[in-house]
């Protein structure tokens with residue numbers, strides 16, 4: 001939902017990183033990497049440019065409508081909440097792990113947990129992170145002047 005400091009876009013043809021050669025990604029992406037949380041880095045070589053532009057546009061529109069917009073990342077949320085218990089995305093038990101854990105966090109989900117697929121589980125973890133944010137139950141990674149990632153409170 002934000003670009004790395006100093007960039008106006010992710011186009012290789014634009015010289016917006018000419019005077020300030022860009023880092024591998026945004027500050028919080030580098031912090032996630034140090035924590036062992038894999039993610040796609042936001043830079044001009046990204047393979048998810050279209051998704052990033054979509055996120056930027058959604059943020060712009062929602063902000064214009066008066067909403068406070070935060071960036072969250074379900075994989076980071078899950079790893080912070082459940083640590084090494086989180087199965088790899090491709091693991092056979094991955095979906096059942098999510099279906100077991102989500103109703104513990106969001107009791108209202110229990111009656112419809114069988115309808116959840118992976119994207120809706122991720123959406124539910126994102127919504128839960130937003131809920132934690134509203135209750136001061138989160139920390140933020142990264143540089144506020146560039147863009148932050150909201151995550152559940154980190155262990156002290």
Ligand SMILES: [Zn+2]
Nearest residue numbers: 008009014016
């Ligand atoms: Zn540019």
